[in-house]
Structure formats: structure tokens, C-alpha cells
Amino acid sequence: MSVPVKRKKASGLSQLIIPLVALGLLLLFNLIRDPGFYSVSIAVNNAGNPVLSGNMISIIDSASELAIIAMGMTLVTAACGGQDISVGAVGAIAGAVFVKVVFAFESITAGALLAGLAACILGAVLFKLFNGTLVAVFRIQPMIATLILYSCGRSIAYWINGDATPQISSPILSAVGMTIPGIPVPTPIFLVILTGLLMMLLFRVTNTRLYTQTVGINQGAARLNGINPVRIKLLSFVLLGVCVAVAAVIGIARLGNLSHKTILADIEMDAILAVAIGGNNLGGGRFRLSGSILGAYIIQMLTTTLYAMNVATVNVKAYKAIVIIVIVVAGSPVVKARLSALLNRVRPGGAAGLRGVS
Amino acid sequence: MKKLLALAVALVMILSVSLAFADGIKVGIINLDPAESGYRQANVKNLTDTFTAENGYDATFVTAPTADKQLEAARTFINNEVSYILVSAAETTGWDEVLEEAKEAGIKVFLFDRMIETDPSNYTAAVVSDMRQEGETAVAWLESLNLDEYKILHIQGQLGSAAQIGRSDPLTEKCAADEKWTIVREGTGGDSWDPNEARKIAEAAINAGESFNIVYAENDGMADGVVAALDAAGITHGVEGDVKIMGFDCNKWALEKLLAGEWNYDGQCSPFQAVVIDEMIKTLEAGGEIEGLNELNQIISVEKGFDATTITQEDIDNYGL
Known part of the structure; x- marks a missing residue:
């Protein structure tokens, strides 16, 4: 009896091996290339607040939106066996709603911002429910269902405000996008931790994780066991909507303005990649949020490393693609199977060996 | 259909x-x-x-x-x-x-x-x-500051667009001709004018310890992205600060930043x-x-450059987009 349990645990951990090794190699590469890469310094900015700066801070800070959206994307992937490619566009809509509601108040107060946040989450959730309904009720493939908002979402965002780049600056907002006065660590980092904790809490308190995986693995079996697949799929889209709204507000808070065209641009692709790098099955079923979050930081680390190496910005995407192909191929079932067969031949109990690495 | x-x-x-x-x-x-x-x-x-x-x-x-x-x-x-x-x-x-x-x-x-x-x-x-004229006006303004050295972070716009080429060329030519002028780092939004790309480029330059005293960003949004990176890293900017910020297009919000002394220069592009x-x-x-057409049947819009030390609220009302 104990054998299958043990094997299950090992496979859960081995999902993280590839991303962990990739991250380790990137860290090592930078250490050899330039140990100064890891230096962190503290300075005082224009507003007179202390701030930490350094490559590692930039990586963890800049990956925030991606990490948050990757969590939501993981849930949709697990439940629906497909991806939502409209997160960037819906992010623009959510941002537009946020700005619209905040501007409806006479001045930008904490209350106005909270109302904006609430409206923004509501807006994102509604649009995600639209996607979710197409996917869960009408059984349209997720990519096709979300293609609609992918192509028209940014135009909708533009209609909402009728202004290309609305400016929205307030001390509270810049505390969200940058640092809270007195705390030198960028605030978005805390928001990622908060989102992660809330997700963990959700999984602890409810059966969401189990049900999501069940629906992703076998809908029919899930239904026979009294789980409503439609509701679970819709829930995954609702949670993705919340993640998108939070990411959009961070995006706006960073620059103090909203650019419909560029906010969260192309983030859907990076989010799907993060899910894949994290070792999650893009066909649905079992998932690990930690893998996707790790994936998000790997992608950002790669970008920052390339920038630090002074690679021309136009070429960054090409280099990034090469490294990502290597990581994804290394994590593919074929390579994994070959690798574990090899380990088994070298040493009996290869699975345990794999566990040792992580 | x-x-x-x-x-x-x-x-x-x-x-x-x-x-x-x-x-x-x-x-x-x-x-x-x-x-x-x-x-x-x-x-x-x-x-x-x-x-x-x-x-x-x-x-x-x-x-x-x-x-x-x-x-x-x-x-x-x-x-x-x-x-x-x-x-x-x-x-x-x-x-x-x-x-x-x-x-x-x-x-x-x-x-x-x-x-x-x-x-x-x-x-x-x-x-x-005349986008090249816009670039030349900006470079001339920069030259008029008479700085001891010009260490420039150059943020280019969408590559290949008339605005990018016109605003880049006068600067790169000046840097090639004058040894006091160096481009510390050059970056671009690639196929866009994305302020976030600008922020990342600036972040990378700051983290690499590269020092620069001028940011030449080819539109207001990108200048704003760089400023976000400077703020995050604790580098002062504007009239009283260490780094001079230059942008283009004269959006109203950008001109207000000039008036507030957070930026230094904004070049007009008349719409x-x-x-x-x-x-x-x-x-x-x-x-x-x-009447008044040149040999190419053109009328070139007259475009200004605004300096943070001389800009007025009236300018913002008249020229801000």
C-alpha cells in the first residue's frame, strides 16, 4: 500500500525539478558572469523615501504581475485543459474601469481607490465569466472562446475612457506600485505573497484544488461523483479575473497612468509559458501553483539577465525564446521518461534519487 | 465580411x-x-x-x-x-x-x-x-546646457517609424561627432512605444551600475517609464535632480511634470x-x-521645445495634448 503513495509524492515533487534546475543554472550563470549582479543597495528617491535597488529586487518586483496572472492561468488550465489568451486585453478593460470609477470621485482618496478596485475586480470577473460561459457551458475550445476578447478587449478598454493615456497619480497609488514610505521593499512583491497566501487558504479550507483536478482529469467521472464541472470551470475563470484585476491595478500604479495599448501587453503568452515551465500539464488535471510562480520568476530572471548583459532590446525576445525552448523540452514527458529510465538503470530507486535533487 | x-x-x-x-x-x-x-x-x-x-x-x-x-x-x-x-x-x-x-x-x-x-x-x-527637426531642436537644447559631459540613456520608439528615425538620428550623429557626448545605453520598445519596456531598460542600466545624467526618451510615455525606474532606484531627476529627463509629444500631463520641475524638456509634435x-x-x-508650399508641396508644422525652467501654465493650456 505504501508504494503507490510514495510514488505519487515523488512525482509531485519531480514536477518542480526542471524549473528549479533551470533557476539554479540561471543563478549560477549570473554568479560566474558577474557576481555584482547580486549586489543590492539602498538609496533615497525623489520623494525622499528609502528604496532597495539591484537586479534581484528588479526581478522579483517586475515579475509580480506575471506571477499573479500565472496563478489564475494555472487554475483555468487545470480545470479546462486550455488557456485563456485574453488576460492582457481584459487587464486593459479592468484598468479602464478602475480609472473610470476613480475619476468619478471628486478627488483621488483611499475610498475612491477602493471603489475603483472593487469595480475593477467586478469588471474583470464579468468579462472572464463571459469567457468561462463559452468554455464551460458551450464547450468551445478555450483558445477560440478567449480569442474574441483577445482581439477586441483593448478597443473596449479604450471606449470606456475615451482617452488614450489617462493620468492617475496619488500618493496611495504610488505606494501600491512602488514602495510604501518607510518600507524599502517594492509593494508589488507583497501583493504576490498576499495573492499566493489567499490561494493557499482557499485550497486548505475548500475542496477547490481536488475538484479542479478531478474536472481537469475526467469530467464524466467528476460529474458521476457529484461535482458540477461547469461550476468548477466558471470558478477558475472567476479567480483568474480577480488575478487579472490585481495585476492591472499594479500596472497602472507603477506608471501612474493607463495606456490601453500597452498595459499587460503580451502577458498571456508569458503566463502560459510560466504554467508550462512550472511543469503543469497544459491539457488540464494535476497542477502546482508553486511551479507556475517559479516559472514566472524564471522568465523575468531571463529577461533581466539579458538586459544586464546589454543584449540589444530588439534581440532579447529571440534569446529568451531559445532558453525557453530548452526548458520546455527538458520538461517534456518524452525527455522526462528517458531521464528517469536512465536514472533507474544507473541506480535502482531512481525516483528517490530525483527527490534528493530537489 | x-x-x-x-x-x-x-x-x-x-x-x-x-x-x-x-x-x-x-x-x-x-x-x-x-x-x-x-x-x-x-x-x-x-x-x-x-x-x-x-x-x-x-x-x-x-x-x-x-x-x-x-x-x-x-x-x-x-x-x-x-x-x-x-x-x-x-x-x-x-x-x-x-x-x-x-x-x-x-x-x-x-x-x-x-x-x-x-x-x-x-x-x-x-x-x-518634420521629425528630424524635432530631434535637432532637442539636441540643440541639450547642447545649450553646456554640461561637462553628456552621458545619455537613449530610449528609442517603435523602430523604423518616421518619429523614431527623425528623433534618433540627430542624437546619434552628435554623439559620433563629439567625444563629450556618449550614449551609455540604447534601448527600444521594439515594435511598440511601450513605457514598461522603457522602464525595464532603465532598470537594467541602473542595476548594471551605469551612470548617466540625461534620459533622451522619444515619447512622453517612455520618458515616464524611465522616471518610474529612477524613482524605484532612488535616483533624483528633473530641474533639481541628478538626471535630466527629455520627452516628446507634449502631452498635457508631461508638460505639467515640466512645470513641476520633475522633467526638463519636452519636444512638441503638433497634431x-x-x-x-x-x-x-x-x-x-x-x-x-x-501659397507657401515648398518644392515637395509641403508645409512643415512649426514645432517648439519646452524647457522646465521657462514653461508657463499658458503654454500647457495652449500646447498640451
């Missing part, structure tokens, strides 16, 4: 309305997507505010982001026998055939905002910005061509001749 149908229906409706009502001057205006930038939005608004029925026009507006849609719109206008076509082209080439068709049909064509590579006889007049074209059309309708 549906879109086409909708467009056709819309055009028919507009036409029938115009036939039923007035005999205004029939004008077809082809522009780019107003969501593109603050500049474009102001440009589209300026045109819709000028070519109104009260002003004696019967104008149809098409905003299309790509060349094929624009050409399609131009053909529709020719078929509908408008008197004038106004174009801001998505791409500089590929217009010869359509422009010749228009000429044969006796339609007068005005280019606004940006040029098209075609024979000057194919259009009546071009009211455009207000409508009034000039309006006057030209009125002149032609009255049987007059358009």
Missing part, C-alpha cells in the same frame, strides 16, 4: 443623410487608430472638431490601423465622388495607384501628419511634421493640422491658389 457590410451600410447611411440634407464640401478623412497614443487622439479630435457641418463640410471619417484598410477606405471615397481626401498613412509606400485614381477623378488629396513616398504631383499639399488644411480648402473653393 460582416465588418465590411457594416462599413458599407454605414457609408450608405452617411451618404444618404448627406444627400438629403446639405451641400457641404464633401471630404473623406483617413486616419490611424485614436487609441494608438495621446498624439493620435488629439489629432483625430482636432479633425472631427474642424470638419463639421457648421463649418460647411460634409465629412466622412475612417480610422484604420493598417495600410490595406486605409487603401480600401480611399477607394470607397473615390467611388463616392468626394471632393477632397485627407490621409495620414500607416505605411509610407503603396499609395501611388490610388492617388493616381483620385487625380483622374479630379479629387484633391491632402497629406497630414506624415509623408507618403510618392511623386509630389500626386497630392495637392502635405501638412506634416493640429486641421485648421491649416481647412484654410487651404476654403482658398481652393474660393478659386484661389495655395
